[in-house]
Amino acid sequence: MSTRLDAFRRMTLLRIAEEETANLYLRDKIMSFVHFYVGQEAVAVGVSDSLMSNDRAMGNHRSHGHYLAKGGDLRRMLCELLGKAEGSSHGKGGSMHMIDRSAGFTGSTPILGSIVAIAAGSAFEQKHNATGDVTVAYVGDGGSEEGGVYETMNLAALFKLPLLIVVENNLYSVNSKLLDRRSKEYSVEGVVRNLGLAYAKADGNNYDDVRSKATALLEGVRAGKPAVLECLAYRHMAHSAPIFDDAQGYREEDVLERRLAEDCLKKMKARLLEEGSSEEVFSDIENEIRTHVLEEIAYAVAAPYPSPETLYTDVYA
Amino acid sequence: MHNEPRILKYTEALREATEQAMAEDPSVFVIGLGVSYKNGADGTTAGLKELYPERVLDVPVSEDAFTGMAVGAAIHGMRPIVHHGRVEFALFAADHICTQAAKWNYMFGGNNPVPVVFRINVGRQWGNGPQHTQSLFGLFGSVLGLKVVIPSSPYMAKGLLRAAIKDNNPVVLLESRWVFPVKQEVPEEAYELPLDKAHVVQSGNDLTVVAYGDGVIAAREAIELIGDQVDVELIDLVSINPIDEETIHASLKKTGRLLTVDTTSASFSIGSEVAARALRMSDVTFRTTPGMLSCPDVPCPTSTALSEAYYPTKVDIANAILAQCGKDQITKELTFEELHLPPTHTIV
Ligand SMILES: Cc1ncc(C[n+]2csc(CCOP(=O)(O)OP(=O)(O)O)c2C)c(N)n1
Ligand SMILES: [Mg+2]
Numbered sequence: 265m266s267t268r269l270d271a272f273r274r275m276t277l278l279r280i281a282e283e284e285t286a287n288l289y290l291r292d293k294i295m296s297f298v299h300f301y302v303g304q305e306a307v308a309v310g311v312s313d314s315l316m317s318n319d320r321a322m323g324n325h326r327s328h329g330h331y332l333a334k335g336g337d338l339r340r341m342l343c344e345l346l347g348k349a350e351g352s353s354h355g356k357g358g359s360m361h362m363i364d365r366s367a368g369f370t371g372s373t374p375i376l377g378s379i380v381a382i383a384a385g386s387a388f389e390q391k392h393n394a395t396g397d398v399t400v401a402y403v404g405d406g407g408s409e410e411g412g413v414y415e416t417m418n419l420a421a422l423f424k425l426p427l428l429i430v431v432e433n434n435l436y437s438v439n440s441k442l443l444d445r446r447s448k449e450y451s452v453e454g455v456v457r458n459l460g461l462a463y464a465k466a467d468g469n470n471y472d473d474v475r476s477k478a479t480a481l482l483e484g485v486r487a488g489k490p491a492v493l494e495c496l497a498y499r500h501m502a503h504s505a506p507i508f509d510d511a512q513g514y515r516e517e518d519v520l521e522r523r524l525a526e527d528c529l530k531k532m533k534a535r536l537l538e539e540g541s542s543e544e545v546f547s548d549i550e551n552e553i554r555t556h557v558l559e560e561i562a563y564a565v566a567a568p569y570p571s572p573e574t575l576y577t578d579v580y581a
Numbered sequence: 582m583h584n585e586p587r588i589l590k591y592t593e594a595l596r597e598a599t600e601q602a603m604a605e606d607p608s609v610f611v612i613g614l615g616v617s618y619k620n621g622a623d624g625t626t627a628g629l630k631e632l633y634p635e636r637v638l639d640v641p642v643s644e645d646a647f648t649g650m651a652v653g654a655a656i657h658g659m660r661p662i663v664h665h666g667r668v669e670f671a672l673f674a675a676d677h678i679c680t681q682a683a684k685w686n687y688m689f690g691g692n693n694p695v696p697v698v699f700r701i702n703v704g705r706q707w708g709n710g711p712q713h714t715q716s717l718f719g720l721f722g723s724v725l726g727l728k729v730v731i732p733s734s735p736y737m738a739k740g741l742l743r744a745a746i747k748d749n750n751p752v753v754l755l756e757s758r759w760v761f762p763v764k765q766e767v768p769e770e771a772y773e774l775p776l777d778k779a780h781v782v783q784s785g786n787d788l789t790v791v792a793y794g795d796g797v798i799a800a801r802e803a804i805e806l807i808g809d810q811v812d813v814e815l816i817d818l819v820s821i822n823p824i825d826e827e828t829i830h831a832s833l834k835k836t837g838r839l840l841t842v843d844t845t846s847a848s849f850s851i852g853s854e855v856a857a858r859a860l861r862m863s864d865v866t867f868r869t870t871p872g873m874l875s876c877p878d879v880p881c882p883t884s885t886a887l888s889e890a891y892y893p894t895k896v897d898i899a900n901a902i903l904a905q906c907g908k909d910q911i912t913k914e915l916t917f918e919e920l921h922l923p924p925t926h927t928i929v
Pocket of ligand 1: 325326374376404405406503670673
């Protein structure tokens with residue numbers, strides 16, 4: 265059972281890996297589409313900490329955090345972001361296609377909502393082979409509006425699949441608010457429960473809440489009752505650029521002060537302080553992680569690009 | 582001042598056609614993800630929400646349903662413009678586009694028009710990779726019941742979009758993202774361009790080059806590179822459904838040489854279709870085997886180290902033209918910007 269300080273360490277890794285990647289992108293004008301997870305770390309780490317190591321997770325366009333929290337290799341991720349041969353997809357995929365099968369993170373796709381059905385296929389395999397494992401599908405509030413997601417919920421309930429759908433509700437699909445996309449009467453809980461799945465809502469800015477709700481739901485999931493965990497979390501950065509976008513003026517609830525007040529890392533620190541930790545412990549961890557991340561970034565920057573012939577490889581297995 | 586040319590970007594030209602159509606016809610509406618934003622749909626719907634709040638609809642991430650809704654509205658008298666930011670998103674609505682809208686009039690024995698426009702962004706864009714850069718020209722070209730056009734310039738974008746809105750059939754505009762920043766003089770008044778005619782960009786006697794979309798831009802640059810060594814006739818196909826065989830035929834009778842330029846992979850490409858039709862033109866005597874340039878038959882990778890060899894460059898096209906005419910090849914290194922960033926020049 266990992267401690268809260270371990271979780272802080274992992275959340276810090278997610279945060280710093282992306283902060284430093286953002287710096288690198290701006291400095292070296294890296295050209296690869298990128299969606300940052302900064303602010304939502306408690307979701308991926310809280311969910312991952314409630315999984316067993318053989319469980320699987322799959323993600324979307326914003327999956328650096330999902331990947332790292334599941335134990336995905338940092339170096340191979342950074343190499344992939346920079347289009348290098350050592351990247352987890354050898355440069356073919358880039359930021360929107362995270363994968364580290366050895367860590368149980370078996371893929372992500374930027375085609376919204378599609379991962380939910382694919383993750384149901386993983387859960388189907390797990391059930392078929394009676395492995396006792398589960399699959400997590402991460403989907404955004406926007407992605408969850410695809411028809412295929414509703415269809416998959418029905419299938420998962422019908423086939424009693426060990427599937428946990430984590431809906432990360434960060435209030436936006438690009439810059440479209442929830443109320444631009446749903447009537448006031450729309451109830452995620454109502455939809456989910458009426459399709460026959462279990463449901464819980466967690467404060468996605470709070471690690472402990474995510475972890476305890478995920479752990480509770482997973483018991484049922486493992487027994488064949490698929491579930492949706494809706495996590496409300498704030499996306500701190502722009503939809504798809506290494507920048508902060510408050511100047512655009514579309515944010516209502518999650519304005520800068522609110523985001524800083526609700527920041528999952530800040531909340532985690534407060535909790536750890538209550539438990540007797542100290543600012544010094546935090547800064548030691550942060551320094552250690554930043555040093556590590558910068559070393560790995562330096563490695564990735566220096567790493568070779570894929571050779572031109574590899575353009576023609578990998579179309580078929 | 583009054584003699585200053587009126588220069589618009591491709592995206593601004595699309596926006597202008599949309600605004601003019603909305604002003605004239607209250608049955609025109611725009612629907613798609615983010616179309617109501619300040620810089621909606623890459624600027625192609627910028628500011629329209631303020632002008633027509635009831636007719637510019639941002640939507641949930643539900644392509645299948647909102648596209649179907651637009652088709653239904655078209656069947657019942659409205660003139661929707663549906664926007665899909667990438668072709669991969671439009672595929673969620675493949676049923677409504679290819680099977681419903683495209684077959685409706687036919688399956689009810691005529692007199693059942695479906696005046697809907699599907700604006701679908703396609704193709705190359707840095708850092709976007711295998712699931713965000715497909716073009717699928719051949720796929721749309723093969724769907725009977727759709728009219729399919731590929732505007733290659735701002736002037737054309739404005740005139741074709743207007744014609745598409747006025748047409749009583751489902752019209753697909755495949756808009757290459759690569760061309761979005763390109764500029765050109767565009768008249769302010771509304772005008773229509775034919776949805777079924779190729780455009781002879783420049784006439785010549787030695788070789789017919791058939792290109793479309795972003796390929797036309799690269800082909801123009803290639804012709805500039807070569808200078809007057811070869812007298813090229815450049816045809817912008819404009820429409821891939823139908824394909825304007827008459828224009829191609831007239832050109833080939835003159836030149837007897839054909840080079841097609843695709844900006845997607847070779848198999849089932851527009852180039853293969855054009856070549857197949859050309860070879861059936863019994864009164865054309867080919868002086869050389871038709872040439873085809875295209876991307877290789879692999880998906881487009883994300884890493885710039887790999888994508889730089891993916892799309893035919895102006896140098897590739899220039900050399901293919903020279904090869905067709907038995908001339909020496911040229912060598913020229915392209916800059917990172919030329920290889921990876923979209924053109925921003927003004928077409929004259
Ligand atoms: C099928 C599909 N439609 C549209 C898009 C364009 N798109 C990319 S990310 C995004 C917003 C997604 O919002 P959400 O699912 O809430 O995830 P978030 O970005 O907030 O993490 C959109 C509309 C897409 N990638 N796939
Ligand atoms: Mg969201």
